[in-house]
Amino acid sequence: MxxxxxxxxxxxxxxxxxxxxxxxxxxxxxxxxxxxAPEPEEDNDRSTLLGQVLSGSVDLLAGTVSGALRTLVQVAGAREDDGVVTLLFCDIEGSTRLNVELGDDRWAEVLRVHEHVSSEVVAQHRGRIVKTAGDGFMAVFRDPAAAVRAAVGLQEALAANPRIGVPLPARIGVHCGEVVGRGGDFYGTEVVRAARIADRAKGTETLVSEAVVDHAGDIDGVAFQPAGRVRLKGLPGRQPLRRVVLQPGRSRPTGPRRS
Incomplete structure (x- = not known):
């Protein structure tokens, strides 16, 4: 036996x-x-960081689990009841093509400097980068206006920066909303909404939700141009979006407001 x-x-x-x-x-x-998989060139289901393998990367950054749209963001010093944040997603359009053109070693150096420059800009506007994946990142702010000013600063810093050496066309999405706090972490669909908004942007474009416009108020040097009502993958209905545009003749939003 x-x-x-x-x-x-x-x-x-x-x-x-x-x-x-x-x-x-x-x-x-x-x-x-x-x-x-090749990086798509069309606008319908854009990819690089925020589309393809989130079909990949949005799931990695925004934390979608089994299609349930559960998200986790870690914010230093957050309180249990501190549930309203402004979320900024940024990635580089055409990153695969740039990688091929520059070669792996040069591209790795570009990404290193890109991360350092982005961290500086976000910190200047009292935000914090909480997740990164390849050429993209997610940042969290307490002030929606500061997040918009950071988006403007990021577009300028990445489009023409001698430290980076090549223009990086950033696609940025900004959204604010209430999330559920658990032990210093936050869960909810709003992180996914912010990621999907960034996924709709083109290179050098910043799109924001109506919630950001409502809460940010007037920002010197910035206007919010209607960008239509669009479907955001995985979310019901159509969402109205606004495009951040700089207004000529007004002071540029280069730094945080002084209280």
Whole structure:
């Protein structure tokens, strides 16, 4: 009996090992297919960071789990009842093409400087980068107007910066809303909404939600131009968006307001 039990046990273990190997092969094949997919050029389902493998990366940054739109953002020093934040998503349009043109070593250096420059701009406007993925990041602000000014600063810094050496056409989305606080973390659909807004932007364009316009108020040097009502992937209905445009002849929003 002991010999039979040993034989049966060995067969079961071998079967489990084989099943695990098959699952790993399927997982690896799916990941390889996702990350080798060509970057789309059309506007319908834009990709780079905020589309394709979120179909990939939006899920990584915004934390969508099993299609349930549950999100997690970590904010230093956040309180349990501090549930309203402004979220900024930024990524680079055509990043795969730039990577190929510059080569891996040069592109890695560009990304390093890009991350440093972006962190400086966000911090200047009292925000904090809380997640990064490749050439994109998510930042959190307490003040919607500060987030808009940071978006303007990011567009300028990434479009023409001698430290980076190449223009980086940023696609930025900004949204504010209430999220659920749990132990210093936040959950809710609003992070996903912000990511989807960024996914609708073109290179060098910043799109914001109506909530941002309502809460930010008047910002020197900035106007909010209607950008139509659009469908945001995974969210019901059509959402009105605004485009951030600089107004000539007015002071530029280069820094945070002084209280």
């Amino acid at each position: 002991e010999v039979l039990a040993a034989v049966v046990g060995g067969v079961l273990v071998a079967g489990l090992v084989a099943v695990g190997a098959r699952l790993r092969r399927r997982r690896d094949a799916a990941l390889a297919e996702a990350y080798s």
